[in-house]
Amino acid sequence: MGDNRAAFERFCELFYTERRVADAFAFLVADDYRQHNPSIVDGPAAAIEMLTPKFDGSPDARFDIQRILVDGDLAMVHVKASRPGAPDAAVADIYRFDGGRIVEHWDVLQQVPVHAAHDHPMF
Known part of the structure; x- marks a missing residue:
């Protein structure tokens, strides 16, 4: 569990704080990544394509991590976007x-x- 936490914290830093979507996915996301967001198909490539403009492509955007929770094989990040x-x-x-x-x-x-x-409210 400790390994998942350290890895997830680094993933969150790359993805939300540094907004380096492709680097975050290359670091930690599996090739058989399953997506439950109904507007993105499965697989890391589709997520990178859909999310990069929202993160990397918006220099004034901010994604402030409020909290990170890790419990075994599940992890959650709460973000103010x-x-x-x-x-x-x-x-x-x-x-x-x-x-x-x-x-x-x-x-x-x-x-x-x-x-x-x-x-x-919210945070």
Whole structure:
């Protein structure tokens, strides 16, 4: 489990903070990567093609990691996504490991509201 945590933290640094999508995928994602996002087909190449413009291609975008959770073969990162021209979003990306590589991904996204019922929404 400790190995998954260290590897996942490095993956998150490459992917979300440094926005080096292809490098992050080459580092940790398996060739038989299964994607549960309904707008991206399976396999790392499709994810890299779809996500690179959102990450590498947007110099003013920010993806601030709020927390990382790792439990055995499952890992989750909670991110505040900020991109020019779009409302901020809360993102939870969930990954499954097998053999030390990421083999599966789910995501949950929610727009940050303009007005909240309290002073501590989303993050």
